[in-house]
Amino acid sequence: AQSVAQPEDQVNVAEGNPLTVKCTYSVSGNPYLFWYVQYPNRGLQFLLKYITGDNLVKGSYGFEAEFNKSQTSFHLKKPSALVSDSALYFCAVSAAYSGAGSYQLTFGKGTKLSVIP
Amino acid sequence: KAGVTQTPRYLIKTRGQQVTLSCSPISGHRSVSWYQQTPGQGLQFLFEYFSETQRNKGNFPGRFSGRQFSNSRSEMNVSTLELGDSALYLCASSLDRGPYGYTFGSGTRLTVV
Numbered sequence: 309a310q311s312v313a314q315p316e317d318q319v320n321v322a323e324g325n326p327l328t329v330k331c332t333y334s335v336s337g338n339p340y341l342f343w344y345v346q347y348p349n350r351g352l353q354f355l356l357k358y359i360t361g362d363n364l365v366k367g368s369y370g371f372e373a374e375f376n377k378s379q380t381s382f383h384l385k386k387p388s389a390l391v392s393d394s395a396l397y398f399c400a401v402s403a404a405y406s407g408a409g410s411y412q413l414t415f416g417k418g419t420k421l422s423v424i425p
Numbered sequence: 426k427a428g429v430t431q432t433p434r435y436l437i438k439t440r441g442q443q444v445t446l447s448c449s450p451i452s453g454h455r456s457v458s459w460y461q462q463t464p465g466q467g468l469q470f471l472f473e474y475f476s477e478t479q480r481n482k483g484n485f486p487g488r489f490s491g492r493q494f495s496n497s498r499s500e501m502n503v504s505t506l507e508l509g510d511s512a513l514y515l516c517a518s519s520l521d522r523g524p525y526g527y528t529f530g531s532g533t534r535l536t537v538v
Contacts, residue, residue, distance in 0.1 A: 340523075340524065340525055342524070342525075342527075344529075349534070350531055350532070351429075351431075351515055351529040351530050351531040351532045352515065352517075352529040353529070354527065354528070354529075357525060359525055398468065400468075400524075402523070402524045402525075411473075411481070411522060411523045411524055412458065412470035412473060412481055412483065412524065413460075413468075413470065413524045413527070414470070415467060415468035415469075416467075417467045418467065418468075
């Protein structure tokens with residue numbers, strides 16, 4: 309079974325400060341890891357993904373995430389937060405695709421990010 | 426290009442009724458997956474369809490069903506609605522199987538009264 313933990317329900321950060329949203333995962337074999345953002349009454353918007361390769365992944369809107377296999381973590385980071393970054397952030401994991409089997413995403417519970425002006 | 430289109434956006438139904446939700450994927454995408462989002466359970470996988478065949482199903486009762494048409498459009502149906510079925514239902518499409526190319530729609534908000 310695969311699982312994702314986002315240990316913080318809410319993260320508050322001042323505008324202009326760096327932000328980190330934490331995520332740890334559990335999956336059999338190699339993971340595919342994702343971050344999505346959700347604004348009120350909207351669907352999920354893709355931010356970035358780790359499939360293979362460099363452990364530091366750069367995504368949309370200045371976000372990045374670092375894959376750490378030994379700590380089974382995939383924390384989301386941004387050097388300077390904007391008020392418009394305030395939203396709900398989801399980390400998700402899937403087993404690496406091998407041509408058969410199931411590849412659905414398992415999501416964390418989400419972390420509400422509030423950027424204070 | 427057009428994104429993933431889900432209709433209707435909002436729906437109110439009475440307990441015991443049934444409901445059908447629709448998802449039109451991005452042109453050329455062959456895989457459609459459905460997820461349920463509730464405050465209590467979060468985001469949970471419902472089904473995956475690829476080339477008109479259900480490839481994978483989540484842990485939901487048989488009241489939840491779906492299908493995919495030859496043009497890749499998908500529908501999901503919930504029969505005998507319960508209050509707990511109130512949720513945001515999200516559809517995601519991708520070119521092939523696997524979630525690494527997902528694009529999500531804006532969802533259908535179902536309220537059961």
